[in-house]
Amino acid sequence: MKKLKKDLRCLLFPVHRAILCDTTTGKSTMKSWKKQGAGIFIALAAMCSVWGNNSPEQIARQAFEEFRQGSLESISPLCSVEVRKVLSAQVFQQLHAIFQSLQEVPEIREIPAKRFSPIQLASIRFRFKQDSAQLVLAIDSAGKVCNLNMLHDIELPRLDKSRMLEDFDWMTARLRNTFPLAEANRELFGLDVWKKLAEYRARITGEESPVEFAALLQEALLACKGNHLWLSNVPYTHRHIPAVQKLFTLTAEELNITHTTLVMEMLCNPAFSARPVRLKYHAGKYYSEFKHIQGTAELPYGSELIGIDGRMPDELLPALQDKLNRFDFKRRIFYGNAFNGLGDNFYVFLDRPPREFKFRTPAGREISLKTDDSIRLAPPPHPPFSSAAAVLYLPQEKLLYLRIPAMDMNTIDFYKNEIRKAGNGKEIAAVVLDVRFNPGGSDLVWRGILSQLLEQPLTFKNTSAILDTSEIREYFKRRREVHAKFYPELPESSSIPGQRAGQPLPLLGDGSFLVDDETTEITPAKDSLKLDRPIYVLVQDIYSSTGGLLAAANRSDRLISVGMPNPVSLGAGPDPLHLALPNSKLIFSVEVSADISGCKTAGDTFHGNVEVPVELSAIDFFEYWNSDTGTDRSGWLRHKDPFMRKVFELMKKQNIQQRL
Incomplete structure (x- = not known):
């Protein structure tokens, strides 16, 4: 029973909708989640079993019996390919052991949610001598379990x-x-x-x-x-x-x-x-974010979306403005959602799931993707938006590069040690703080990093x-x-x-x-590298405390912000x-x-501007978005990254100005 209680506690967790990973290694590990007190997030999306027109309670009861009496093999045919990847033997055995040990018949009931969703909920509530919990199932309109989660057993x-x-x-x-x-x-x-x-x-x-x-x-x-x-x-x-x-x-x-x-x-x-089709917004239009494969057809990344079920995106967006928060200043419209991993896939908020997406490829061909057939995504192995924390020295450019994917307090010692190892004894002409796609965390992280670099105190108002x-x-x-x-x-x-x-x-x-x-005022640490060199801050799609760093860059002549205007509001x-x-x-x-x-104006309170913009055509943007950074990023940074290309241009101008 003690082992079961431990398993049960492991299944009680806070919700996380972004991909959780150790920002130092880039690996998603249960151990690191438990260490941080986050627990285990079990999202068994699209678990499918056609159980006919049964009620949510009946479907939940059948699911309970499968977990109690069945096996991973017997339940696998009821699950989608995506769920089979998530439903590990360990997780199944935890649920199997918990349900087999119950002395009382669990209470199974529907949780009403019809007024805002076609997806219904049912709860399997069970108790031990001292512990209680509920396994909540999400059931779609076809009678399929499309998600499940272990939660506290409380009355709302x-x-x-x-x-x-x-x-x-x-x-x-x-x-x-x-x-x-x-x-x-x-x-x-x-x-x-x-x-x-x-x-x-x-x-x-x-x-x-x-x-x-x-x-x-x-x-x-x-x-x-x-x-x-x-x-x-x-x-x-x-x-x-x-x-x-x-x-x-x-x-x-x-x-x-x-x-x-x-x-x-x-x-x-x-x-x-x-989200069978992944979209990315650029300069007023939606495009295929990655290469999509359906049967023998391949849709290239960067193909322009020209219709969803026969309607243009411009026809659909006005009704969805309340639910979107990424803002296009030039066109005065909200176009995407920066949170919960939804991105620019605005169609998830439509009343009905789309059946057909029509695109025009860069070569001018029209290709349709139909959602009633499987669609496979082909993103790059190491995309620019999902890299781990890193500190690199590029000797040819004499540049110290720091990748900061999150303002994670757990990485403060990592950066302190790696800055010392990579920078001591090196000739450094400039520093890059790469905070692209950083969702925030604590100001102490970026302030601590700067204190390890500076020769003189940095002040900003x-x-x-x-x-x-x-x-x-x-x-x-x-x-x-x-x-x-x-x-x-x-x-x-x-x-x-x-x-x-x-x-x-x-x-x-x-x-x-x-x-x-x-x-x-940010004062140099005792063991600082004591640099009096330009510090470039690379910015794209950031939020929260990372906006504090952008604000500092824009208000200090020691830091220079380089990148793309932010689509959500920022500020200190x-x-x-x-x-x-x-x-x-x-x-x-x-x-x-x-x-x-x-x-001076209301628009100024948005604080999303950068000092040196990186402007890319649609073709160049999606080449960048789908480029493979490799495992150490150094080759990609030197030869393929358009943001770093802009930095190198600025460094060259600086060298010329210094000679003059």
Whole structure:
């Protein structure tokens, strides 16, 4: 029984929709996930068994019997090729052992989610002497199990209409007191945040299940286009960190309910079902991201999408704007989703799964892909967007190169050691910090890396604004207490509130704001390489704390940003505020600070620009996107990477200027 309890705990985990990997080695390993407290994510997508027109409960019961009495071999014919790759013997044996040991018949029931999804949920709830859990199955409209997940066995609050409205109104009131960019979003996107929230409030009927209500709240928040504005699982993921507990002041009940509800919502959200065709947006058009193979036909990467079920993308996008967050400034339209691995595959949000995609190849041929037949993707073995942490010295160019795929606190020592090994005793003409596709993490990572490189302190200024409300003052008081208790050796990241109170800021609307003019100084470490050389920051599709590095680069003459304008808003700022709704107990987050450094217009608050743009034609972009970097990247960096080509051009100009 002790072994079974250990197995059961291994199957209880927080949700992760991006590919989890060790950023030092690039390998996805269960050991590294457990070490970081993330647990095991079991996403058995598209598990298929045609069970006729049975109810979700009947399908779940048959699945339970397969896991209890069957074998990996007997269940494999019921699964898709994708699931067979995921459903390992170890995972099957864990479920098999757990279900065989049960002394009581599990409770099997449907979890209603019909109001927002054709995918239904069913739960297999079971108990040991001290432990309990539920295996949640997602079942599509064809009666196939398309996903499953092991979760806490908890009852989600079932609310009537009055309590749902109370939660929604409480959330809206808190946003009015904490969200600083409502007016900027009106100017930037033509979006009235408060009108948008009222539209979603009007959809509440009181008949929604907890999962359906969470889905409605999530869509309402995402439609407001705020930074970190969504139902959030972050406090659950980091619940064992004392500083996080002190900062967010959330209860275990709120953490567990939010985590369980969000996993269920994602399990049955059709947007997270199979994406048979992969699209990539470039300069106003959609293209095939990789080479696609269907039967004997091959669709080249970089083929232009000209129709989905006979309709052009421009016809489909207007109805999907609430669900997208990647923004094309030139064309004034949202075109993709930067989170949860959805990318530019906007079609996942359509009411019906597409049946046919029509493309025009670079050679001018028209090729159609039909989703009722299997489609195989052929990405490069080592694509530019999925490389591991690395520090390289390129001797011919005298360049120190750092690949930083995430601002992961666990990699601080790695960079410190590798910088020393690669750079000591070498002639270094320039440094490259490659943060392309970096989703963020902690500012301490990039600040620590810079401290290992610099000869002189690096200073840059940020101006931040927050609404002058009691909620904000209480939050920053708590932040100062957390900083003093857990991180006394680090400089205070923000002195808000206090420098300038009651400031009118027409850029942000009619509210009263607290404004902080902050000067940040990064001092060289004792064992720094002590470089007085240009530091180039390579940027493409970044978020969160990585935006802080871009802001520093754009505000300092010591750093130079090189790359592509960012499609989601960035800027320097503190940790998002997290609040729990009073009735549903669901936790949402909001970025309370607006980075107004150098801002003259609402568009400036987006902070996505780079100093030196890398501009590529569609052909050149997809050649780059589908290039093979190799295992050590050095040859690719020197000869094929268009971002590095731009750096080499800048280094050459610098050398000429120095000679003059």
